[in-house]
Amino acid sequence: MTGIANILVILVVVGFVASRQLRARKIDTERRFWLLPLILCALGLSDKHLIDPAHQAAAIGLLAGSLVVVLAMGSVWGWTVRIWRASDGSVWTKGTVATVAAWAGMIVVRIGLYGLGSALHVHQSAQALYLTIGALLLVRGAVVNWRARGLDAAPHTLSAVG
Template sequence: MASAMDNGGIVIGLVIVALVIRRQLRTRPVYGSGPLLLLGLLGLLGIVAVVFGVASVVKYHPLGAATIALTAASLVIAAGFGAARARTVRVWRAPEGQALRQGTVVTTVLWLVSLAVHIGMDRWIDHTTGVGLLGVSTLYLYLAVTLAVQSLLVRRRAAAVA
């Protein structure tokens, strides 16, 4: 059962990341409510999934320090990838004055590496629990953190572009 949940979570993660990458490669305004709604949804799903993941694990044994540390490290890594990707996004002002952004090939590569690293962290987290139910549950929270950091830094860069 845990394997099917892992595979389903990975497929959902791949679909979400593919949609995010596709969206980021398009020229679009820096400011808007769309990213905020997506971040809110991913954050909410992430918190709910982690709570259920933790509840599933503690049925079998208490969470260990390694599991907690790896989960926290995963979110720090998410922030780091968000910061790295933000530097690869082109930001400029249109003649009308609107701030625009567009991801690059490097942005895409960093997304793919980020997803691979997260999948590896999921496996490691699950190895520490001995149950295999927690790692995949961190996916939405990971995506919320990485997108939030990237969005915040791109918005800062846009504010500095004259």
């Protein structure tokens, strides 16, 4: 994809995910929360130049470090979401102020990682960003689904978790 197309795809995905996070919505714990993240990961892994051949060790280290950071951040992000069961038994989620703080933190960390890569003269493709965003969303979705399934044992009341 071209640079403009990559930027547009990233902005659409971030806008889509952010808008869904900050409003109350009913979730289905059986839904395919992993579909969009796996598509993003596949897009990321499809790049033949995901690892900069001129700076292979630094590129691998940067990518591995990015993945570790986003896996931790995805887990934290999943815990910032408020989850509750409505009186009809449906499970609902809504982002909190902590969710907004997690988004801001993720953006700052991504900028820092990009700056580190630039300082090391490592070419960073948009596909690496696809891969890390996919991993982030996959972990976040898994944590939220795990927490929501924990409500299954609770009585059908207006209880809130998180």
